[in-house]
Structures are given as structure tokens and as C-alpha cells.
Amino acid sequence: MNNSSTKIYRKLDLSRLPKHLAIIMDGNGRWATKRGLPRNMGHKAGCENIKRITQNIYDLGIEMVTFFAFSTENWKRPKDEIDGIFNLIRDYMNEYKDEYLEKDVKVMFFGELKDLPQDLTKAMEDIMEKTKNCKKMTVNFAVNYGGRSEILRAVNKAIKGRKELDFNGFEELLYTRNLPDPDFVIRTSGEMRISNFMLYQMAYSELYFTKTYWPSFNNKDLQHALINFQKRKRRFGNIK
Numbered sequence: 001m002n003n004s005s006t007k008i009y010r011k012l013d014l015s016r017l018p019k020h021l022a023i024i025m026d027g028n029g030r031w032a033t034k035r036g037l038p039r040n041m042g043h044k045a046g047c048e049n050i051k052r053i054t055q056n057i058y059d060l061g062i063e064m065v066t067f068f069a070f071s072t073e074n075w076k077r078p079k080d081e082i083d084g085i086f087n088l089i090r091d092y093m094n095e096y097k098d099e100y101l102e103k104d105v106k107v108m109f110f111g112e113l114k115d116l117p118q119d120l121t122k123a124m125e126d127i128m129e130k131t132k133n134c135k136k137m138t139v140n141f142a143v144n145y146g147g148r149s150e151i152l153r154a155v156n157k158a159i160k161g162r163k164e165l166d167f168n169g170f171e172e173l174l175y176t177r178n179l180p181d182p183d184f185v186i187r188t189s190g191e192m193r194i195s196n197f198m199l200y201q202m203a204y205s206e207l208y209f210t211k212t213y214w215p216s217f218n219n220k221d222l223q224h225a226l227i228n229f230q231k232r233k234r235r236f237g238n239i240k
Contacts, residue, residue: 051096
């Protein structure tokens with residue numbers, strides 16, 4: 001950690017960190033294009049940054065992080081770009097699954113995983129099984145995920161079950177049924193929208209937008225975002 005990061009770190013109140021941090025990783029393709037590189041090189045750099053930022057989050061003691069890795073709308077992209085993203089996810093899981101286990105980190109995936117290539121689904125299932133009893137931190141990846149599709153899927157399940165639901169019952173039908181709602185959501189690249197991500201779960205999440213492209217988002221950027229979070233007063237509809 002350099003001196004600049006150390007000064008920022010000292011400003012953080014470690015007792016007031018979000019328990020669940022979610023990140024919309026955006027800007028990989030534009031990061032590459034600005035450097036005259038193929039878009040998939042941007043996705044590769046973005047995948048490498050997941051490892052670095054996860055380590056930073058782990059060091060801070062944040063209990064859970066969710067990365068938006070591939071949306072239901074991303075199928076509209078060129079096939080070679082999609083294949084490249086899937087190869088990166090597969091390689092990432094195979095490379096780091098032992099390290100996650102050693103650090104007591106649980107890895108989860110949620111989304112319409114059955115529609116993904118079979119070998120990719122198998123790699124996901126393997127790391128989820130291997131780390132299922134880990135307790136120090138949870139890292140979630142939303143893959144082939146869309147908030148609207150998730151809600152529609154839950155509604156159809158409720159109709160099929162022919163029962164009226166309260167909030168708890170409905171939440172049991174979501175992909176995220178065992179996860180707490182995110183306290184803080186960061187989106188990189190300068191876009192100021194949530195892009196169909198965790199629409200139900202983000203009802204009271206604090207949002208943060210940065211112009212930095214995801215591959216360039218570093219520990220200093222993360223700490224700036226967390227300091228911003230700590231300046232906010234979360235009321236959840238209460239006037240106090």
C-alpha cells in the first residue's frame with residue numbers, strides 16, 4: 001500500500017463499512033478501445049482487476065461482494081466477445097479456486113446458469129461445491145443475470161405454487177434468496193444507471209458512480225468510494 005492509499009485508509013471507519021458491496025463492472029471495452037486494443041483485452045484486464053479488488057475488499061474485512069459479470073442483455077454482443085468473456089470466467093475459476101479455499105472465501109454464482117455453456121456451468125459448480133463451507137467472506141458473481149427476468153421468474157413460481165406471498169416468501173423465490181441486500185453499489189465507467197441489476201434488492205442501496213473504467217479502478221478508488229458511503233445517512237424511509 002503506497003503512502004497516498006495509506007492516508008485514505010486512515011480516513012475509513014472500519015466499523016462502518018458496508019456488509020454487502022455490489023459492483024457493476026463497466027467500461028472494459030472502452031478501456032481497450034482507448035488503448036487501440038481488441039475489446040477482449042479489456043475484458044481480460046477487467047478480470048485481472050477482480051482479483052486485485054477482491055483482495056482489497058478482503059483486507060478491509062467486508063463480508064460480501066457481488067460482481068455483475070454478464071447480463072442477460074450481453075448476449076446481443078458479438079459471439080467472439082461473448083466466448084472470450086466465458087473463457088475468462090472459466091479460467092479465473094480454475095486458477096483461483098484453491099486460493100479462495102485457502103483464504104476461507106465462499107464463491108457463489110446466480111443467474112440463469114442453465115443457459116450457459118455446459119463446461120462453464122461445471123466450473124462454477126465445482127468452485128461453489130469446493131468453497132461452500134467457507135465463512136470469512138463471500139464473493140458472488142451475477143452471470144446471465146437480469147433483474148427483470150429474476151422478478152418475472154419469481155412471480156411465475158408463485159403463480160405455479162398458487163399461494164399468496166409476503167416479502168419473505170417472495171424473496172425466497174429470487175436467485176439471491178440466501179443473500180442480504182447490497183448496502184452499497186458501485187458502478188464504474190461514468191454511466192449513471194443500474195442496467196437491470198438487482199432491481200428488487202437495491203430498493204435502499206446507496207449508489208456511487210465513478211468515471212473510472214473498471215480495469216483502472218484500484219484500491220485508492222475503492223477507498224474513496226467507501227469514504228463517500230460513510231458520509232451518508234441511511235434512513236430507510238425514516239425522517240430521523
